[in-house]
Each structure stands twice: as structure tokens, then as C-alpha cells.
Amino acid sequence: MPVRDGVYEAKISTFYKEIREGIEEIEKMIGKSRKIRINNVPISLLNRFKPLLRNKDLKIILPRGVKPTKELKSLGRIATAKSRIYVEYKGREANTGSVGFPTKNFNIIWTENEILSISAVEYSACVKCLLKTFETAWRYSKKW
Numbered sequence: 001m002p003v004r005d006g007v008y009e010a011k012i013s014t015f016y017k018e019i020r021e022g023i024e025e026i027e028k029m030i031g032k033s034r035k036i037r038i039n040n041v042p043i044s045l046l047n048r049f050k051p052l053l054r055n056k057d058l059k060i061i062l063p064r065g066v067k068p069t070k071e072l073k074s075l076g077r078i079a080t081a082k083s084r085i086y087v088e089y090k091g092r093e094a095n096t097g098s099v100g101f102p103t104k105n106f107n108i109i110w111t112e113n114e115i116l117s118i119s120a121v122e123y124s125a126c127v128k129c130l131l132k133t134f135e136t137a138w139r140y141s142k143k144w
């Protein structure tokens with residue numbers, strides 16, 4: 001952990017003011033990273049990422065009830081969630097998903113028509129824990 005002015009300091013997370021900024025940061029990370037884990041993100045966002053996901057160590061868990069296309073299957077290993085995982089976001093139920101990398105994990109809160117929030121965890125211990133959570137979700141998902 002770096003020391004600044006005699007105090008240990010660590011940035012642990014980011015909450016993006018604009019959804020566009022969060023999406024652009026995810027796209028940059030996809031471009032740099034080899035290993036990517038995507039869980040329960042809106043299909044519209046996944047479609048936006050598809051061109052960037054080629055030749056990656058990729059696992060995707062699609063939202064419950066969604067079947068993969070041939071194009072998605074050609075990108076990596078695909079599963080579909082069997083359970084409904086959601087959050088209460090400012091008084092309303094919303095879906096929660098993630099895009100995970102070895103050093104950063106993005107949390108995406110969304111509804112059928114809208115991405116409500118994007119945040120990122122940068123604290124390495126939490127990122128490792130979130131990637132382990134992905135692997136548990138993968139184990140209990142329907143594989144294609």
C-alpha cells in the first residue's frame with residue numbers, strides 16, 4: 001500500500017457520475033485484459049462489448065431466461081443464471097451484474113431498459129473475493 005504524507009493510502013472503489021464514463025472504462029479494461037468474467041449484464045451492453053471480447057479467456061453468465069447466440073458461444077464459455085439475483089436501488093428492484101478483471105471489478109445495476117449505476121471495486125482483496133463469487137455462480141448456472 002502506498003504511503004502519502006506518512007499515511008497508508010488505498011483507493012478502493014469508484015462510483016461513476018455518468019454511465020457513459022463507466023462503460024468507456026470497462027471497454028478500456030477489456031482491451032487491456034486477457035481474463036474477463038461477465039455476469040448478468042444487460043444484453044444491449046454485452047452486444048456492445050462483443051467485438052472487443054475476441055481471443056480472451058472469457059466466461060459469461062447470461063441473465064436468467066436468456067439463451068446464447070452462436071456468436072456468443074464462439075467468444076467463450078457461456079452459461080445462463082438459474083436464480084434471480086437483484087438489489088433494491090433507491091427504492092426499486094433492479095438487476096445486478098458485473099464485469100470482472102484480475103485487478104478491478106465493475107458492478108452494474110440495471111433494469112430492462114436502463115443502466116442505473118456503474119461502480120468499480122479496485123481493492124485487490126475484494127476483487128479476488130468477487131471473482132470467487134463469480135466461480136460459485138458459474139458452478140450453479142446452466143452451461144451451453
